Amino acid sequence: MQEYNFAYLDEQTKRMIRRAILKGLAIPGYQVPFASREMPMPYGWGTGGVQVSAAVLTPDDTMKVIDQGADDTTNAVSIRKFFERTAGVATTTVTGEATVIQTRHRIPEESLKEGQILVYQVPIPEPMRFLEPRETETRKMHALEEYGLMHVKLYEDISRHGHIATAYAYPVKVEGRYVMDPSPIPKFDNPKLEMAAIQLFGAGREQRIYALPPHTRAVSLDFEDHPFEASKADHPCGLCGAEDSYLDEVIVDDEGGRLFVCSDTDYCTHRQEAAR
Amino acid sequence: MTPLLSVRALTKRYGPHIGCADVSFDLWPGEVMGIVGESGSGKSTLLNCMAGHLVCDSGQVIFDTRADGPTDTLTMSEPARRMLSRTDWAFVHQHARDGLHMGVSAGGNVGERLMAVGARNYGDIRDTAIDWLGRVEISETRIDDRPTTFSGGMQQRLQIARNLVTGPRLVFMDEPTGGLDVSVQARLLDLLRGLVRDMGLSAIIVTHDLAVVRLLADRLMVMKDGHVVEAGLTDQVLDDPQHAYTQLLVSSVLQV
Numbered sequence: 001m002q003e004y005n006f007a008y009l010d011e012q013t014k015r016m017i018r019r020a021i022l023k024g025l026a027i028p029g030y031q032v033p034f035a036s037r038e039m040p041m042p043y044g045w046g047t048g049g050v051q052v053s054a055a056v057l058t059p060d061d062t063m064k065v066i067d068q069g070a071d072d073t074t075n076a077v078s079i080r081k082f083f084e085r086t087a088g089v090a091t092t093t094v095t096g097e098a099t100v101i102q103t104r105h106r107i108p109e110e111s112l113k114e115g116q117i118l119v120y121q122v123p124i125p126e127p128m129r130f131l132e133p134r135e136t137e138t139r140k141m142h143a144l145e146e147y148g149l150m151h152v153k154l155y156e157d158i159s160r161h162g163h164i165a166t167a168y169a170y171p172v173k174v175e176g177r178y179v180m181d182p183s184p185i186p187k188f189d190n191p192k193l194e195m196a197a198i199q200l201f202g203a204g205r206e207q208r209i210y211a212l213p214p215h216t217r218a219v220s221l222d223f224e225d226h227p228f229e230a231s232k233a234d235h236p237c238g239l240c241g242a243e244d245s246y247l248d249e250v251i252v253d254d255e256g257g258r259l260f261v262c263s264d265t266d267y268c269t270h271r272q273e274a275a276r
Numbered sequence: 277m278t279p280l281l282s283v284r285a286l287t288k289r290y291g292p293h294i295g296c297a298d299v300s301f302d303l304w305p306g307e308v309m310g311i312v313g314e315s316g317s318g319k320s321t322l323l324n325c326m327a328g329h330l331v332c333d334s335g336q337v338i339f340d341t342r343a344d345g346p347t348d349t350l351t352m353s354e355p356a357r358r359m360l361s362r363t364d365w366a367f368v369h370q371h372a373r374d375g376l377h378m379g380v381s382a383g384g385n386v387g388e389r390l391m392a393v394g395a396r397n398y399g400d401i402r403d404t405a406i407d408w409l410g411r412v413e414i415s416e417t418r419i420d421d422r423p424t425t426f427s428g429g430m431q432q433r434l435q436i437a438r439n440l441v442t443g444p445r446l447v448f449m450d451e452p453t454g455g456l457d458v459s460v461q462a463r464l465l466d467l468l469r470g471l472v473r474d475m476g477l478s479a480i481i482v483t484h485d486l487a488v489v490r491l492l493a494d495r496l497m498v499m500k501d502g503h504v505v506e507a508g509l510t511d512q513v514l515d516d517p518q519h520a521y522t523q524l525l526v527s528s529v530l531q532v
Contacts (some may be wrong), residue, residue, distance in 0.1 A: 096366075113400065131377070131379075131380075144354065144358060145355075145357045146358065146392065146394070147390040148362075148388055148389070148392025149388070149392075151379070151391040151396070152380055152384050152387065152388050152391060154383050155383070155387055155391065155401065156380060156381060156384050158398055159381055159383055159384065159402070159419070159420050160381075160420065184491055223396055223397060223398040224396050224397045224398075225398050225399050226398050
């Protein structure tokens with residue numbers, strides 16, 4: 001098994017990415033530019049996350065990959081296979097056993113521990129992109145801490161919908177300094193951003209890496225009279241009965257029948273096994 | 277009394293060409309200064325240099341800040357200057373599209389400056405926005421509409437509301453009535469005159485329309501080829517022009 005260097009990327013590239021990661025950890029929430037490589041998958045499929053995972057993996061690691069909380073969807077399966085083949089690392093679907101977890105759009109329900117690394121796939125790292133399209137300007141706004149525009153977005157939500165309708169990629173302020181896009185995780189997951197594990201965010205197409213060190217304060221933006229609320233579907237899980245987990249809505253027939261199930265498949269399976 | 281703004285020997289060159297050269301003047305609190313001249317005479321360059329949108333080559337722009345008294349804004353740090361430009365300064369663009377977020381509702385546009393200086397109460401922001409829309413004669417029912425659905429005159433009024441909401445002391449205006457038809461111009465001028473008097477604003481208005489300065493400005497500067505050729509009280513300059521170019525300018529106005 002020597003067709004590839006360990007974890008696909010060459011050592012110089014991994015070194016470059018690790019530097020960006022270290023810089024990101026030193027300045028929580030700051031978007032560090034890095035020389036993103038072409039990966040054997042299309043942009044938008046997690047090229048940023050894969051590069052970050054490749055840079056932090058060691059042969060002793062156990063890897064878990066989830067896509068919207070599930071271990072068995074296309075994106076998760078193919079990235080897991082990719083690292084099985086190119087790095088030969090052990091893989092698992094059990095959240096507690098993994099040392100590196102690459103995720104797309106979810107934080108696992110089970111709280112992560114010290115020593116674990118959570119790697120996010122990020123499509124658009126710039127939280128102000130849709131309000132200010134110029135990169136030169138958004139960088140200046142970050143540098144000078146001019147974040148009034150972020151609240152304009154929330155204002156627009158309230159004026160149009162009566163409440164803050166942003167349900168995913170909900171912006172947070174990190175350690176009172178940088179405003180950060182937590183990648184498109186549901187806002188239900190926002191409170192979990194303050195955790196014991198290291199969180200790394202990789203955006204391949206946009207060539208940015210940013211990070212949250214363990215126990216970093218990440219406050220969701222809001223208004224005094226419209227405070228932040230972590231919302232989820234108002235149902236218990238249809239399979240395991242959990243009332244505290246984030247739910248997917250599944251259409252089960254063509255007569256309007258629907259089922260709410262945990263989006264975190266590992267969490268749901270464990271609860272079902274324990275109940276049996 | 278200290279002048280609100282003192283400009284000293286401001287010079288901006290575009291390579292070998294002069295943008296504006298050696299411009300000096302004082303603007304006193306509550307005063308409205310007009311800058312007139314033909315296209316290409318350096319009016320807008322001068323305005324953009326003063327407002328910090330363009331980097332000028334030499335000179336000083338000394339603003340009487342609330343905190344530290346007279347300070348040269350060209351040498352002050354960028355965060356401080358940008359803070360100034362969204363609190364004590366306002367800039368009204370000729371094209372409302374340049375000064376508005378076209379994808380954001382009217383209320384959001386007015387509220388942006390408030391949120392930029394730290395307002396975090398939705399109800400208060402909205403009340404202030406409604407109040408300001410009323411002052412510029414935009415119906416409260418349009419607060420959630422985007423400026424793309426507004427007429428040119430309404431967009432310009434919205435831009436003015438958005439700029440004045442933080443209670444600035446100095447307003448830069450670049451052809452505020454350009455591109456509007458005469459009846460809309462008249463209403464806008466009326467509105468501006470009222471706001472300037474009520475709020476005790478100082479303003480610098482760049483225009484090529486002599487009627488605008490006649491109505492709004494206390495004092496006048498006439499520019500040609502980047503130089504100020506004549507300055508004085510508005511009525512004095514317009515009724516008794518001394519410089520040959522000013523005479524030409526005044527006599528070129530069409531009489532209806």
